[in-house]
Amino acid sequence: MTRFVMVIDTRTCIGCGDCVVACKTENNVPEGLNRDWVVEATSGTYPDLKTEFRSERCNHCSNPTCVTLCPTGASHLWKDTNIVLVEPEKCTGCKACIAACPYDARLVMHPEGYIDKCTFCHHRVEEGLDPACVSSCPTGCMYFGTLDDPHSEVSQLLKTRNHKVLKPETGNEPNVYYLI
């Protein structure tokens, strides 16, 4: 299985939200719905405060509970990768996958009603391109690639920089990494 990961450098992210706009434009995400978002996490006590910006989306988990709990097989893995997609023609809109996602990364498509989510822009990945959010980042803080190649940029970054994933204790083995 090819393991695609996204690596986001929280030290160079400025929280501009271009990734969010790029996603909506690239994927025609309807008004009011979002496949990605930016979180500003502030910790500490004044005046010793520390702020971290995180661009967040589906983690395309290695243990995707949304796929295992989907009754119809609509939530599935793209080809032989960890990219989680939804097949609208198989989706009943039962919302089990929404309940199954510890990151609340899914949404109900309007007006149709099937469940939608970040696709890691698999249509671009197929052509050898980065996802739209990664391509459009003005500070270049987002990286995309596969961990199967030890020399890839993402592999090298994770080897040399401190990093974390969100809520690893869920057991879902998320694949969006944050450099800290």
Add this chain to the structure above:
Amino acid sequence: MTEELLVTARSNELIDPGLHIWTWEVAMYLFMGGLTAGVMIFAALAIARGKEELAPFAATRLALFAPVLLSIGMTTLFLDLEHKLYVYRFYTAFTLTSPMSWGAWILIVVYPISVLQILSTIRAGYPALASLVDRVAIGRSLVDWCERYRMQIALSVIPFAVALGIYTGILLSAFGARPFWNSGVLGILFLVSGMSTAAALVVLVARQHAEKDLFTRIDLILILAEIGLVALMLISLASGSGQHINALQSVMGGAYTLEFWLFFVSIGLLIPLLLETLEISGVSKSLAMLAPVLVLVGGYALRQVVLDAGQESTWTHYETQYSSELLERLHEENP
């Protein structure tokens, strides 16, 4: 301290600001599913244990309630689906790891089994209805066949009815992402609650005093079992990890405290327990019809409160300053 704030707009409907994907439609289905399971179990047990004389209603008439109640539940469940035209997709796949997929197939099996169960006692229970079925040759021979194998049908109903009653709880407990649901006790709790509501239904509808008395006693035992299971569920949450302890807070001072302790525990369990004890001991019979009504209310309250509290319990929570009303206002100003 840490504050996590959404700085880009995110107001995905049903998900933000807090998860609220499943509402009364699903609670009603879980309630009706449990009630149906209980109805089928008691109707089968009355035959299997030879209690036709002591419990004539349960043995001959109760089974007809099953498909009616289940259909009400399945209708509300259908109302909950967001992509309704694709409902048939439940039956073009079987996913071993998805309790919802198991449930979809259990429902398909339960309906014909329920019909056989009804036909096996229809002549005794509903003579007018039976005469209609008997007018058609194939109906007559089917009823003959079902009557001949009444015992075997009753015995084979039980595992499927138990599966129906238990799966609704397992369905929720399989969501590791929602800590409040993530307890193995939930499946058994929903089954016992379903049986308790079915016993209450018999007490309400049966005519003979002896049968009402029998099912009041059965219900009393089931309520006691349910209280024990609820206590176990709370203990397992309280002794769990931080996520579980946080989840427990929603019924221990949080948003669903009143719903849980007043509607489910007090009205649904403790008051009926007291009333039924008084009735059995012969102290007071004036409120005999109140207890089963409260048990049914409590059975629904259990599903609703578990559904609500589970959706509130989460791994991720962000504060948001975004309001979808702002977008609407913008539209009004720039039509």
